[in-house]
Amino acid sequence: MSDATPLELPGDHLFGPDNLPxxxxxxxxxxxxxxxxxxxxxxxxxxxxxxxxxxxxxxxxxxxxxxxxxxxxxxxxxxxxxxxxxxxxxxxxxxxxxxxxxxxxxxxxxxLPFEVADYVDFYASEHHATNVGRIFRPGGEPLTPNWKHLPIGYHGRSGTVVVSGTPVVRPQGQRKAPDEASPSFGPSRRLDIEAEVGFVVGTPSRLGEPVPQAAFREHVFGVCLVNDWSARDIQAWEYVPLGPFLGKSFATSVSAWVTPLDALDAARTEPPQRTHPLLEYLEDSAGGEPGGLDLRISVSLNGHTIAEPPFSAMYWTAAQQLAHMTVNGASLRTGDLFASGTVSGPEVHQRGCLLELTWSGRDPVELPDGKRTFLEDGDEVVITAWAPGPNGSRIGLGEVSGRIHPAADR
Amino acid sequence: MSDATPLELPGDHLFGPDNLPxxxxxxxxxxxxxxxxxxxxxxxxxxxxxxxxxxxxxxxxxxxxxxxxxxxxxxxxxxxxxxxxxxxxxxxxxxxxxxxxxxxxxxxxxxLPFEVADYVDFYASEHHATNVGRIFRPGGEPLTPNWKHLPIGYHGRSGTVVVSGTPVVRPQGQRKAPDEASPSFGPSRRLDIEAEVGFVVGTPSRLGEPVPQAAFREHVFGVCLVNDWSARDIQAWEYVPLGPFLGKSFATSVSAWVTPLDALDAARTEPPQRTHPLLEYLEDSAGGEPGGLDLRISVSLNGHTIAEPPFSAMYWTAAQQLAHMTVNGASLRTGDLFASGTVSGPEVHQRGCLLELTWSGRDPVELPDGKRTFLEDGDEVVITAWAPGPNGSRIGLGEVSGRIHPAADR
Missing domain, CATH: 2.30.30.230 (Fumarylacetoacetase, N-terminal domain)
Incomplete structure (x- = not known):
């Protein structure tokens, strides 16, 4: 880099003229x-x-x-x-x-580049959902009966969406292991990451009017990277029957950069083959273009790469998520953020959270500074990604990073 | 009422000088x-x-x-x-x-009297949770193991919170009865109400700093009535494992009036006796004053009273909900709305939703214009409430009403 020529970039720069986040x-x-x-x-x-x-x-x-x-x-x-x-x-x-x-x-x-309106988190990776099902409900069917019929999602807390680099204070709360008689209170012992991709809504829609997949490009402005920090012990105790709440709501980090959808045209790809017929509003052809995105994600912990999840492996596409989220007439607002859920591929090193990577702590991840099952105070997580661009170029996505600070009362 | 004396009110007026919503x-x-x-x-x-x-x-x-x-x-x-x-x-x-x-x-x-930041819905009535557990999970324990240890809640969609009087379009979506092989798409056939009380946050809090029960009055500005419309068929098919989503997100109605907490001092009452020990941050004494509120709710369908749920029967108080919602460090914003969940008492006519009132459709409600299991197009629901005020007066809460319009594509 030279002061004299800020406009001259090498052709392989991740943030060249076809990107412009x-x-x-x-x-x-x-x-x-x-x-x-x-x-x-x-x-x-x-x-x-x-x-x-x-x-x-x-x-x-x-x-x-x-x-x-x-x-x-x-x-x-x-x-x-x-x-x-x-x-x-x-x-x-x-x-x-x-x-x-x-x-x-x-x-x-x-x-934070935009004011977040509603935040919705999906659960769109079959590999992730299967792994979590096997870990949380051993012996049962890993996927719930609805999983292949609709993109499962839930609302998160938009007021605690923070920009990349914001420290994450280890949350405290109730947790009860299955072998404990009653819950105890304290700092989470199973603090995890979730590497995700977020979609940011620009154009609002009217209450009562579903947004079809074909209108995806009219409504979605761009893409960011998301780390949906998760306290697995708090989550496991609270989530039945109404879903995750305090196990997630302490912080959700997003990249400081929003990549315009138009920068990702060359990354469009077909989603995985469907194993179940889809209702009409979710059919893949309804979007008019391939609904998948070939984003290559990398997750590092204290500078050491621990996972490389492929976004192209996601079962449900963002267009399907948008259509589903509004099919009941729910309206969109400018600033709505909906995230993919943890991105995990079929291979072990493609898993986007520690719960899966360490199989709930059974198989620690080896780092130069020691083993990890879940996050320790001081750990820093950085998630990056790139996508194929036009003419063999690469489109970089802005990183999302965060460092764990000790619980407040410790 | 006379033009000449708008300031002269009968002493028993529900909206007198001690109310001022x-x-x-x-x-x-x-x-x-x-x-x-x-x-x-x-x-x-x-x-x-x-x-x-x-x-x-x-x-x-x-x-x-x-x-x-x-x-x-x-x-x-x-x-x-x-x-x-x-x-x-x-x-x-x-x-x-x-x-x-x-x-x-x-x-x-x-x-709509305030801009809604985050919307959280709790599940704080033991009677409601028990009835729903019996209906949805017959044969099992009606309450999940966590229910008596923490106020279960989840985030709802704040962008579809609408003011009283806004028509509610019957939502469409996926539903699958247990005896059906695959899901179908169409207008909800089991559209329901949920009579709730909402608490509106005024003073924000900082990320990472829990808000104890003792700070309840510093943060909560006032109270509104809430109808958390629910499509039971959509909800039943989608809600495992991440909680309600499209079964709720099409509309949540709130009263146009926000009653200041100070108007409800005479309504403070002790919550029901606890059957389980509570962790310190949830102890009833932590709030410094009785945490319950003696609000007498009335639900009418097409002008006919169908239920009179007593808010004093709620197991979890609003102060406990606030403390729980922030104990992980989640911050509050001005405009955050948290609702109680369906208010139901121990008696049949005290149940705050049709799912319970009709026992999932088994026992229709008799109206002058016919029987109802769930809501029909054209039905109008009005929820009102009053509370004891000073010196034997009554404090009225503003009504929340809504009429069902047919699904858009029908």
């Missing part, structure tokens, strides 16, 4: 002025500043403290803004002006 | 200007207008389009504003001025 950042000089940024190489473009300098008709939407107004503006605006950004960053005629709006990545602080 | 309303003249209102008798006080006319220091907080800024201001402000409102409405010195800010109830349109 969005963020919200501040600088040391203006810590109270959050601004929309766009990543280009190892720089961030101050999008509002560049828009103003180039007389963009979208300057107002880009000079905002978060992405919500842009996301609400709808797909034709998303496409027009993306074309402008690309033009400013790649056309020689703008090279002299756009550089004034570029800031080095190391000189900014990243913030 | 808040709403947000518009008038026909200013349909795009939502304003904060306070109910007094059969009138609404335009609170911002009255505050301005009387030079209140809180005028800015009251001249807003919703209650969130007032709710975020904290309890000392809530108390100061309440004292002002009461003074304007009851002191002879203001009688000449305050009447200019009074509008007849029939001349206003009511709106």
């Amino acid at each position: 969005y963020c919200v950042f501040t600088t040391e000089d203006d810590p109270d002025l959050p601004r929309i940024g766009v990543r280009y190489g190892d720089y961030v473009l101050d999008a509002g500043s560049a828009a103003g300098a180039h007389g963009s008709p979208h300057t107002g939407l880009l000079q905002k403290p978060n992405l919500n107004p842009l996301m609400a503006a709808g797909r034709p605006v998303w496409q027009a803004v993306r074309a402008e950004l690309r033009s400013w960053l790649t056309s020689p005629e703008y090279a002299g002006t756009v550089t004034h709006s570029l800031i080095r990545l190391e000189d900014i602080t990243l913030h | 808040y709403c947000v309303f518009t008038t026909e003249d200013d349909p795009d200007l939502p304003r904060i209102g306070v109910r007094y008798g059969d009138y609404v006080l335009d609170a911002g207008s009255a505050a301005g006319a009387h030079g209140s220091p809180h005028t800015g907080l009251l001249q807003k389009p919703n209650l969130n800024p007032l709710m975020a201001a904290g309890r000392p402000v809530w108390q100061a504003v309440r004292a002002e409102l009461r003074s304007w409405l009851t002191s002879p010195e203001y009688a000449g001025t305050v009447t200019h800010s009074l509008i007849r109830l029939e001349d206003i349109t009511l709106h």
Whole structure:
């Protein structure tokens, strides 16, 4: 990287002209002025500043403290803004002006890029659901009877969605092992990660009007990486009959970068073969294009790669999840976030959470600094991903990271 | 009621000077200007207008389009504003001025009074949970092993919380009866109500810092009535293992009126005797005052009373729910809504949903216009409640109503 040529990137850069993910950042000089940024190489473009300098008709939407107004503006605006950004960053005629709006990545602080409306978490990996079923309900059928008929999901806590880098305080709560007579209270002993992919809704919908799969691209603005931190001991004691609650609600981390869906066109892929017939609103053909996404995820713990889950292995697609989530008439709001659930592939090293990787603690993961069953205080987890881009390029997704801090009262 | 004396109320009026619930309303003249209102008798006080006319220091907080800024201001402000409102409405010195800010109830349109942040629904009635357990899991223990140790709850969809009077479109979705080989799609055939009481958070809390029961009054602004509409057939097919989702998320109705907690002091009552020891953060003494509330609820279907659930019978109190919801460090936001779950008492006519009232359809409810197992298109449900007030008075809670409209594609 050289100061003189911020616009010149090697062809294999993960954040080149076909990517252009969005963020919200501040600088040391203006810590109270959050601004929309766009990543280009190892720089961030101050999008509002560049828009103003180039007389963009979208300057107002880009000079905002978060992405919500842009996301609400709808797909034709998303496409027009993306074309402008690309033009400013790649056309020689703008090279002299756009550089004034570029800031080095190391000189900014990243913030939650959008206001989260509702947060829904799905359970869309057959491998994950099967492994969890085998661990939690040994001897029974690993998948519940509904699993192949609908994408199972539930609402999470949107108020505790935090941006990558936010420390995660080990949660306290009730837990009761099967062999204990009564529950006890204390810091979670089985703190876990869940490597997931999140989809961010831009265009809202009206109450009572289902959103079909074919309208997926009109409503979904982009993609982020998600770590759905999970306290397995709290979760196991509380989740019957109404589902996970405090085992999840202490924190959900999302990447600071939202990758536009249009950057992932080359990553579209067919989902796994279906083993059960689907009701019409969930049929794969209903989306009009392959519903899967070939995202290659990597999970590291204290700098050591512990898993490489393939998003292409997910049974349920994001378009199916959107159609299901709204088929009862539930409306969408700008800022709704729905995540895939843990991404796990068929191989052991493709499992996206420690519960599966260590088979509930039976098979510890070996790290240079010792063995792990679940997370210890001080552990840092970083989830990254990339996708195939046009012409053999790669599209990088912004990382989601978090470090475990000790429980408050310890 | 007489035009000349809007300030003179009979002593037994449900909306007298000890009540003063808040709403947000518009008038026909200013349909795009939502304003904060306070109910007094059969009138609404335009609170911002009255505050301005009387030079209140809180005028800015009251001249807003919703209650969130007032709710975020904290309890000392809530108390100061309440004292002002009461003074304007009851002191002879203001009688000449305050009447200019009074509008007849029939001349206003009511709106959702606050922006909902996160919505959590609990399951706090032992009678309800036991009945549902008997119906859904016959032969087994009706209560799950965790039920007496923690207030079970889950997150609902805040984007589909609607104000009383909003029509409820019958949801469509997947349902599969146990004797059917595969699921089918269509309008819910088992559409139900759930009569609940909701608690609205004003003062936020910080991530990582649990809110103890003793801080309940500092954080909770007031109370509303809730109808958590439920599609039992959709719910039954989807809810294992991650809890209710589409069976609930199509609509949750709340009353247009938020009753300040301070109006319910005389309704405080001890909760039922505990059968199991509680962990310290859930102990009843931890709240510093009786945690129960003596609210007398009435549910009517097409004008016919079908149930009178007693809120005093709830096993878990709202303070316990708040402490539990945050014990893992989850933060509160202004506008968080947490509801009690269906309110049911020990008697048949005290059951707060049709699932229980009709024992899953076995024992239809008799109405003047015919029998009901579950809701039919056109049915209107109205939930009301009152509580004991000071000196033998009664405090009315604003109703929550809704009428069922046919499914969209029928």
